[in-house]
Amino acid sequence: MECLACHAVNADRVRSCTVCSASLIPARTQWELDRAEVEIKKGRFELAALHLAKADGGLLQLPASDNYRQFLSARAFWLQGLIYYYHAQTDAAAAEMAQAADLLEGYTGGEGLRAQALINLGNINYYKGHMEVAASYYDQATEMAVLAGAHTAAARAMNNRANIHSAHGQSVDALNLYHAALHQAELSGDATALAGCYRLLSATYQQIGPYSQALEFVNKALSLRGQIDDQAVVCQIINQAASLYLTYGDLEQAEQYLREAYDQARREGNKLLQWEIVNNLIELSRQKGDTERWFNYASRTFNNPSTTLGKTSAALQLVRYYLSQSEAEQARIYVRWLKNNALAADRQLEDELMYNQAAALLHTAEESWGVADSFFQRAIEVAAEQDNPIREAEVCEEYAAMLRQQASSENSHTAASHAEATLRRAADLYRQLGIPSRLQAVEIALRQPQPESRSELAVDKLKQAQL
Ligand SMILES: [Zn+2]
DSSP: OBOTTTOOBOOTTOSBOTTTOOBSHHHHHHHHHHHHHHHHHTTOHHHHHHHHHHHHHHHHHSOTTOHHHHHHHHHHHHHHHHHHHHTTOHHHHHHHHHHHHHHHTTOTTOHHHHHHHHHHHHHHHHHTTOHHHHHHHHHHHHHHHHHHTOHHHHHHHHHHHHHHHHHTTOHHHHHHHHHHHHHHHHHHTOHHHHHHHHHHHHHHHHHHSOHHHHHHHHHHHHHTGGGOOOHHHHHHHHHHHHHHHHHHTOHHHHHHHHHHHHHHHHHTTOHHHHHHHHHHHHHHHHHHTOHHHHHHHHHHHHTOSSOOTTHHHHHHHHHHHHHHTTOHHHHHHHHHHHHHHHHSTTOOHHHHHHHHHHHHHHHHHTTOHHHHHHHHHHHHHHHHHTTOHHHHHHHHHHHHHHHHHHHHHHTOHHHHHHHHHHHHHHHHHHHHHTOHHHHHHHHHHHHSOOOOOHHHHHHHHHHHHHO
8 A cells, every 4th residue: 555645655454654654544545435436437336335435434534634534535425426426316416516515625636526526516407407507517617627737627517518508509609618628638638538528529510510520520439439437438429429320310320329328328327328328219219110119218208207308308209209199189298398398497499499399290280280380480490599400400391291281281382382492491401411311301302292182183173063
């Protein structure tokens, strides 16, 4: 055991340093905490808890006057907080993290760890949908970490802050901050931090295009897999790759990545990550036409008591599911939930977008064309405001499908030409995003003639009858 005071290496069972006679308890406690951290990163939480218990024993033996004890205690609180955090026990995690942050306030040399605890507190608030609180934790953490030269923590805080910009449709701010975080990660030389930055840049370019950039960044992240010590980060990267292939329409590749990510998250008991992956599994099942899984994943996510992560998009999926089963009354329940959610105080543009989209789909199924039309128009406006061209293009496609149904049922040339214009808008967006597979699908739809309408046939028959 290396003495923390004079760095002399002592034999294993010695209680105090044979050179300077300092107690070896701090060194032993620190060693246990290091082991606990390694095990947490490997997802072996039971082993981590064992090391934490031993560290606690050491801490109790240290005199309260020992200055370093404060730092070690803070680290023990932080690690315990991480274990709760990964088990989605967010309130317990927040209490431990807050304790760690308090102990480190003003502690020289503890800035990096304090920044990390603040980031975790930010994340807990983020997952609960308290965006403003989360943003202020991230800002505090960024300032502290940059000043202390704690590059890894700085990169993490900046990335998470950028996520909030992104959720508010501030793509330019988000992108600038993601690139600033990448710079911090490069300074740190830490493969895990670097791969995390690549993943987020991939997700951002996936949303705003070009798709080729998104693919390039996720491939860079995947190429670092062997050097990443945190399995949760590896899982998130695989999940991002899956999400990208899902957007692209390569279901086989997406499914392969999703199975891999889900198995890994489950093996490690990382519940939060499992829910992030399930969000993509819902969409995969829908696109594959696997209705049973589609419904199961969506209703489990919607009813999940431990996190609201993905709840809104699960509600939209349930609306789609029930409409596909011609159960409009069931769908209406979730449209109503989405409406209340969009009216909530800390609502986001995404919530508003999903409500308008869900309401538009419900009214389309009921053939209330005018009402559906206004919900679709509002949904497109919100997507544009959110600077989210991929979602905008998706809504345009659904809007065009509704307009074509309307054109057919009312024999309306106005609706038919409006449908064509809307499809062209979707095509432009996919071209701008650089997604050839989606562009091609829209171009095929554009070439398909307007289905012959029933009323047109009826008019013809009427004319014949008059003759
Ligand atoms: Zn010594």
